[in-house]
Structures are given as structure tokens and as C-alpha cells.
Amino acid sequence: MRAAVFHESGPAASVLQLTERRLPRVGAGEVRVRIVLSAVNPTDTGTRAGRGVPDGIDPPRVPNQDGTGVVDALGEGVGGLEPGDRVWVWDAAYRRADGTAQEYVTLPRHQVVRMNDDIPIEVGAALGIPALTAHRCLTVASDGPDRLAPGALAGRTVLVAGGAGAVGNAAIQLAKWAGATVLTTVSSKEKAELATAAGADAVIDYREEDVAARIRELSATGPQVIVEVSTGNLDLDLDVVAPGGNIAIYVAGKFSMPSFKAMLKNVSLDFVLTYTTTPEEKANAVAAVAEAVNAGAFRVGEDAGLPLHRFPLERIAEAHEAVENNAVGKVVIEVTTL
Numbered sequence: 001m002r003a004a005v006f007h008e009s010g011p012a013a014s015v016l017q018l019t020e021r022r023l024p025r026v027g028a029g030e031v032r033v034r035i036v037l038s039a040v041n042p043t044d045t046g047t048r049a050g051r052g053v054p055d056g057i058d059p060p061r062v063p064n065q066d067g068t069g070v071v072d073a074l075g076e077g078v079g080g081l082e083p084g085d086r087v088w089v090w091d092a093a094y095r096r097a098d099g100t101a102q103e104y105v106t107l108p109r110h111q112v113v114r115m116n117d118d119i120p121i122e123v124g125a126a127l128g129i130p131a132l133t134a135h136r137c138l139t140v141a142s143d144g145p146d147r148l149a150p151g152a153l154a155g156r157t158v159l160v161a162g163g164a165g166a167v168g169n170a171a172i173q174l175a176k177w178a179g180a181t182v183l184t185t186v187s188s189k190e191k192a193e194l195a196t197a198a199g200a201d202a203v204i205d206y207r208e209e210d211v212a213a214r215i216r217e218l219s220a221t222g223p224q225v226i227v228e229v230s231t232g233n234l235d236l237d238l239d240v241v242a243p244g245g246n247i248a249i250y251v252a253g254k255f256s257m258p259s260f261k262a263m264l265k266n267v268s269l270d271f272v273l274t275y276t277t278t279p280e281e282k283a284n285a286v287a288a289v290a291e292a293v294n295a296g297a298f299r300v301g302e303d304a305g306l307p308l309h310r311f312p313l314e315r316i317a318e319a320h321e322a323v324e325n326n327a328v329g330k331v332v333i334e335v336t337t338l
Helices: 042-049 121-125 129-139 166-177 189-198 211-218 231-240 259-265 279-294 313-324
Strands: 002-006 016-020 030-040 067-074 086-089 104-108 112-114 157-161 181-186 202-205 225-228 246-249 268-271 308-312 330-334
Touching: 002 313, 016 313, 030 086, 030 121, 030 313, 042 313, 067 121, 086 121, 112 279, 121 330, 129 166, 129 225, 129 246, 129 279, 157 166, 157 231, 166 181, 166 189, 166 225, 166 279, 181 189, 181 211, 189 202, 202 211, 211 231, 225 231, 231 246, 231 259, 308 313, 313 330
Parallel strands: 157 181, 157 225, 181 202, 225 246, 246 268, 308 330
Antiparallel strands: 002 016, 030 067, 030 104, 030 330, 067 086, 086 112
């Protein structure tokens, strides 16, 4: 089978190589998936470049955590799946040498999630890290639900910073599915159109508008939940967050904390990394995302605010570079055909 491999860390064009490998075996409790689309996330490019999430695994490695495809073979004791089922996978390359940038990957059963047959295969490529991160950000507050479902965020206002990004898009779609009123910030008219397509109730261009004033117009209390992409926004977040609200940050960065402002509102601040959430938190996220997907509440493509950028497996280096150059939307690699 074809696979992309890097034997050392470095620039994508220098270290990613296409090679032939043996078909992976399937052990008890495992599922072999034929990958149709492999997704590229910033943590994937970071791992390849040598600055990713530490997981104790050295090269050679097949990159990419997320992907979607069809079940090829089942190990002993595996239930709930059949060969040919459409599935999405998560954390394929975390603490493992084999990610989704190859034609077949074998994973433990719980990392392979079935999609209904009527769900476009592209949807599965947009899940994994972005959707599971968004779920955790929306549920990390101490007074929030452990698992999203229709109505779980009813009566709450959610502010999503960076609504045109992959995590921002997922947060908008999941929060709307769970019944929240969703506000979001973007940096351009084009990104505003994407965030609107994702389903946001109000979109604020922070380069053109007074964000704090606009949020106060839209929400009497301020957002109870803020999904934050930048530590540089903390002053603004603390200005607008509701008393007792929560700010969930999913991107690393150094910052100084205006603690008294946070104390006045009894605000909680949480940091989110989906790789290291607890098994229960991860299971809740996977189950909720799967439910939303199979209910048709999670969409991809331009009309869902998440344009797809496709590359064949032979051009995986370009796909990684597109993510490093901040491509707006979802970068996917076409590994096999459906």
C-alpha cells in the first residue's frame, strides 16, 4: 500500500516521502480502515516539523491524526461495525507511528466511529481534532453539560473567536445544534460570510467594529461561554463575558492575566488540548459529535463555512504547507477513492 512517511523532523518538502508498505495486520479488538481522505491539522504539521505535542514516538512516522474512509477488516471481538461501513477516525497518530496519510490504518475499535450511509464522506475528514476540541471547549465549564445534545446549551450565549477556522466552525455548528445563541468574531468580509454559513447568529468583524460594544448590543448578560483562539483576546473576553462565565483557550501562547478583572466576575479560565483529555471526556466528545453528524447537524464545504482544499497523496508536502500558510478551510488529502 502507499504511505507518506517522514524519517526525520523538518520542512514538509524535505522530509515527507511517498513509499510502499505492507498492509497492516488486524489484531483482536482492532479495525482496519481504508482511508479515503486524510485531514491535515496544525498539530500534524507541528509533529512533522519537530515541535508538535510530545507523545514519545520518534520517526519514522506516517503523519496526520484524522481521516475518514470505510471499514476494511475487523479483528476478533469487534462489534458494531461491518466491512464497508463509512467511518471517521481520531488521534490515529498520537502515541502511534502510523497516522492516516496512508491507504490503510489499523486502530483500536473505540477510535473508529461509524457514520450513516447518507453522510458525505468529506464530513468525516473535518471531525477529529477540530470537532473534539470544540466539544471540550463548549463543555469544560463547571456548570456546563458534560456532553452536548439538542437543548444542552439552551438559554446560553456562546462567543466563538475566529469563527472561520476549523475549530471555530465546529464550535459554531455544535453550539447551534445544542441550542445556544452563537456570536463570533472574524477578521474580514470573506470570513464573515463563512461564519454566517456555519450558522452563527451574529458575526462581528473585529477590524471594522467595536467588538465589546457590539456584543453588549447583542447580549444583555454577555456570553456565558467563550471559545478562544488567542490569548491576546483575554482583556476583551473579560470585558464581555457574563458573570460566572467560562473562557476556554485551545491555542498555546504566553500572556499576562488581568486577574482582578476576572475575580470581579468570578470567571473561570480553562486550557484545552484534546489529546490529553480524560477517557470519559473524550468518550463524551466522540459520542456527541457522532450524534450531531448522524443527525445531519454537521456539514462541510463552502456553503457550511468550511471550504475544502484537496490534494492527492503525492502532493502531501503541499497540503502540509497549505496548513502552515494558514489556509482558510479544511485541507484534506485524497488517499483512495470511495
